[in-house]
Amino acid sequence: MRALAEELAGHGYYVLVPDFLYRHGRTPILDLPEYIDEENRSRIVAELLPLLGAHTVDRTLSDAEAYLDFLAEQPEAAAGPVAATGYCFGGLLAMRTAAAHPGRVAAVAAFHAPVGADGPGLFAELTARVHLGHAEGDLTPEALGELNRALDAAGVAYTSEIYPGTVHGFTMSDTDAFDASGLKRHWDRMLPLLDSTLSVK
Secondary structure (H helix, E strand, O other): HHHHHHHHHHOOHHHHOOOHHHHHOOOOOOOOOEEHHHHHHHHHHHHHHHHHOOHHHHHHHHHHHHHHHHHHHOOOOOOEEEEEEEEOOOHHHHHHHHHHHOEEEEEEEEEOOOOOOOHHHOOOOOOOOEEEEOOOOOOHHHEEEEEEEEHHHOOOEEEEEEEEEOOOOOOOOOOOOOOOOHHHHHHHHHHHHHHOOOOOO
């Protein structure tokens, strides 16, 4: 996440990477190896799922308001709306943030994320422009079609596509899910979205 944030900041954006699991203790909460492979993935997921389950919608929205207020106070950040980006569960948090703050979030980019987990009602609140990059291992073409029809019905301005040959976590270079072409495609989609919706100070 630090490497992704530094890359994005290198394009002129003020980037905040919140620790949304702060209620469970100081980072690191889990004992993570330097490289996550299939052997240790199941242990990590088993430890992480209860923490994610405790992160309710109410907690998401309370935190999101604090993050947005913090960003608005930073003199280094350009005035105006922000973008919310996220990976895996973070993508769902980004969508919740944008839906709750339509006047403050202009763009959302979510990758290998369970963005439909809250149901289509979430989409009805979105005014931000959205890009969804799905892992081929996460979403069938049929499920993609269903998701995109729900976005259409809600009137969301979006792109939503499956990244060929990818599995869940394809943007994470410290895991065996990493896919360099998927990561490049992620930047090729996200940067034009941000460039067209945000100001760079």
